[in-house]
Amino acid sequence: MSSSGGGQAGASPRADLLAAILLFTFGVAVVALALRMPTFAEQSGTGLTAPGIVPGFHGVVLALLAMMLGVRALRRGAARAGRAPSMAADAGALLLAAGLGTLYAAGLVGRLPFWLATALFVFAFTAAFEWGNGPRGRLRRLIEAAAIALGTGIVVTLVFEKLFLVRLP
Amino acid sequence: MLGGGFAHVLSGGTVLHAFWAVLVGIVIGALPGLTATMGVALLTTLTFSMGPNVAMLVLVCVYVGAIYGGSRSAILLNIPGTPASAASTLDGYPLARQGLAGRAMGISTLGSWIGTLFGTLILALFAPSFGEFALRFGSYEMFWVAMFGIVIAGSLSGGDPLKGYIAGFIGLLIATVGQEPNHAYPRFAFGSTDLAGGFGLLPVLVGVFGVAEVISAMRGPAVQAVSSAIDSVIPRLSDVARYWRTILRSGSIGTFIGAMPGLGEDIAAWTSYAAAKRASAERDKFGKGSVEGLMAAETGESACVPGAIIPVLTLAVPGSAPAAVLMAAMMIHGLNPGPMLAITAPEFIYQIVAMLVIADMVKLFYGLVLVRPLLWVLLIPRARLIPIVFVLCTVGAFAITSRLFDIWVMLGAGLLGFVLRSLAFPMAPLVLGIVLGDLLDKNLLRGLVLSGGDISPFFTRPISLVLCGLTVLAVLWSIPGLMDRLRGRPPMRA
Numbered sequence: 228m229s230s231s232g233g234g235q236a237g238a239s240p241r242a243d244l245l246a247a248i249l250l251f252t253f254g255v256a257v258v259a260l261a262l263r264m265p266t267f268a269e270q271s272g273t274g275l276t277a278p279g280i281v282p283g284f285h286g287v288v289l290a291l292l293a294m295m296l297g298v299r300a301l302r303r304g305a306a307r308a309g310r311a312p313s314m315a316a317d318a319g320a321l322l323l324a325a326g327l328g329t330l331y332a333a334g335l336v337g338r339l340p341f342w343l344a345t346a347l348f349v350f351a352f353t354a355a356f357e358w359g360n361g362p363r364g365r366l367r368r369l370i371e372a373a374a375i376a377l378g379t380g381i382v383v384t385l386v387f388e389k390l391f392l393v394r395l396p
Numbered sequence: 397m398l399g400g401g402f403a404h405v406l407s408g409g410t411v412l413h414a415f416w417a418v419l420v421g422i423v424i425g426a427l428p429g430l431t432a433t434m435g436v437a438l439l440t441t442l443t444f445s446m447g448p449n450v451a452m453l454v455l456v457c458v459y460v461g462a463i464y465g466g467s468r469s470a471i472l473l474n475i476p477g478t479p480a481s482a483a484s485t486l487d488g489y490p491l492a493r494q495g496l497a498g499r500a501m502g503i504s505t506l507g508s509w510i511g512t513l514f515g516t517l518i519l520a521l522f523a524p525s526f527g528e529f530a531l532r533f534g535s536y537e538m539f540w541v542a543m544f545g546i547v548i549a550g551s552l553s554g555g556d557p558l559k560g561y562i563a564g565f566i567g568l569l570i571a572t573v574g575q576e577p578n579h580a581y582p583r584f585a586f587g588s589t590d591l592a593g594g595f596g597l598l599p600v601l602v603g604v605f606g607v608a609e610v611i612s613a614m615r616g617p618a619v620q621a622v623s624s625a626i627d628s629v630i631p632r633l634s635d636v637a638r639y640w641r642t643i644l645r646s647g648s649i650g651t652f653i654g655a656m657p658g659l660g661e662d663i664a665a666w667t668s669y670a671a672a673k674r675a676s677a678e679r680d681k682f683g684k685g686s687v688e689g690l691m692a693a694e695t696g697e698s699a700c701v702p703g704a705i706i707p708v709l710t711l712a713v714p715g716s717a718p719a720a721v722l723m724a725a726m727m728i729h730g731l732n733p734g735p736m737l738a739i740t741a742p743e744f745i746y747q748i749v750a751m752l753v754i755a756d757m758v759k760l761f762y763g764l765v766l767v768r769p770l771l772w773v774l775l776i777p778r779a780r781l782i783p784i785v786f787v788l789c790t791v792g793a794f795a796i797t798s799r800l801f802d803i804w805v806m807l808g809a810g811l812l813g814f815v816l817r818s819l820a821f822p823m824a825p826l827v828l829g830i831v832l833g834d835l836l837d838k839n840l841l842r843g844l845v846l847s848g849g850d851i852s853p854f855f856t857r858p859i860s861l862v863l864c865g866l867t868v869l870a871v872l873w874s875i876p877g878l879m880d881r882l883r884g885r886p887p888m889r890a
Binding site: 238242243246250257260264265267270273274275276278279280281282285286288289292293295296299317320321323324325327328329331332333336337345348349352353356357372375379383387391392393394395396 | 441442444445558559561562565566568569572576578579581583584607610611612614615777778779780782783784786787788790791794795798800803804806807810811814818819820821836837840841844845848849851
């Protein structure tokens with residue numbers, strides 16, 4: 228699907244097996260929760276319109292598909308002894324990006340004024356990822372990061388609140 | 397009616413919005429890591445205070461611009477700005493390395509312009525009559541339409557149908573959270589009023605496409621443009637005369653694939669490219685800087701845009717991920733896409749046609765004049781761009797209902813999307829599952845209520861039977877080796 232960001236390289240059989248176990252557990256948990264939902268059979272006259280029918284069906288299919296994924300992963304050698312898959316070289320960068328994003332969206336937004344939360348996040352993100360460019364010109368880069376951060380916080384707040392009349396957290 | 401559509405869209409200076417919206421779309425599409433889906437989702441936030449007419453024009457323009465913009469980075473950086481432009485790297489980048497970056501961009505502009513125009517023509521010709529036909533669809537048929545969408549997207553969108561189906565069913569499950577349509581019972585709410593309200597479509601989509609892409613964008617080394625010297629970008633009409641068969645073929649393929657639920661622009665581009673290579677007399681040039689190859693990919697992906705809007709307008713089923721967000725935006729603005737559109741607002745289809753044509757013309761204009769500034773945009777360090785995009789994602793998720801809960805939903809959906817991507821699960825079926833979950837749920841339960849619990853109408857009504865057969869065929873087709881066995885041929889080894 229366009230713009231969907233597909234096209235990743237295939238995952239290892241061991242990663243597929245792990246995903247299959249998690250998805251199977253999830254599917255079974257969904258079915259268990261769906262079975263606990265009321266049926267409202269006295270209102271509808273038939274249990275086929277019970278709220279749990281649709282999620283229960285999805286849960287069953289998901290568990291079955293997860294089983295197929297697990298079997299396929301095992302056939303492809305997921306259980307064979309071997310080196311555990313190594314962390315990707317850029318795992319640190321990905322974790323840092325995800326961590327800073329989580330800190331901003333779940334920690335700062337709503338607790339600090341929006342412009343300040345945004346400025347702090349943009350500065351931290353830019354400074355962290357440009358730190359590795361070396362000590363030469365670091366001070367200049369930090370000053371630029373601070374200017375961009377402050378500018379983003381103020382401009383985004385003004386544009387959304389004043390121009391597009393959108394409420395901000 | 398078509399004239400009325402143009403008059404409506406062109407009235408009161410509305411058209412001026414097309415200029416900034418297409419520009420924003422091109423910039424978003426050109427920047428690796430930012431996609432058309434993300435662009436349409438983020439811009440939806442900005443359209444809240446606009447009228448439906450202006451809002452739709454802006455979003456259509458962003459969609460058209462972003463799909464085209466992806467080719468800039470494909471040609472200059474060898475990195476597709478959007479997945480839709482991946483096929484364009486094969487011949488666009490070799491052309492740029494030969495010192496013909498301007499010529500490559502000219503071909504891309506011409507192919508994209510003709511492609512969107514071709515697809516729009518098909519939309520104008522067929523969407524109204526198909527919309528009238530879709531009025532015969534009841535709950536039973538709409539259930540199968542939703543199911544067929546999930547299955548076909550799972551089968552074709554990621555190269556691994558099993559993971560595609562799993563992604564689709566995860567999406568369907570996400571859509572079941574909240575009050576169900578028959579008894580208003582809050583499913584999976586666990587006593588939370590926020591969860592009882594369900595997950596908003598836009599926060600989930602912004603998460604899956606925005607946050608997940610923002611995190612992924614920090615992967616790998618920074619990129620360099622192939623050259624800052626650009627030759628002439630003026631397209632040559634001789635290319636149209638020489639490759640008219642390729643253009644027609646790619647336009648048809650692109651529009652058709654667009655109209656299939658959930659497939660989208662990247663598949664349209666790859667299929668058009670493969671078909672052009674098979675039919676070409678100069679196939680040995682493909683992959684080494686073929687004008688025909690680049691033309692085919694660009695025409696196919698751009699023809700897919702109007703194609704993907706056809707099922708949105710007629711069935712309320714999106715043909716691609718950006719079309720899914722566009723559909724959500726239509727609902728937010730009180731426009732109800734789907735079979736009833738042919739009765740409630742038949743003129744809207746022609747207004748969309750007018751918007752697509754205007755967007756295409758503005759895109760052509762920028763394609764000719766906006767070369768060097770885009771080169772500068774491509775060179776913005778991602779460490780400075782990505783956090784700003786993340787901020788816009790957060791604002792986008794919050795803006796609809798002003799709930800902090802929606803920001804957490806966005807974050808959760810983003811992390812889920814990132815993990816699933818890393819495990820090579822395709823995103824298209826996931827999104828289609830989320831979008832179609834409500835349609836499937838409502839129509840299944842409504843159908844069962846109407847039939848008093850009898851499931852036979854799902855299989856015995858003529859249109860239901862056909863759709864059910866297509867769904868089963870799509871599943872069978874995706875089983876490795878099965879079709880070969882049915883044809884009596886030994887299965888091919890993977």
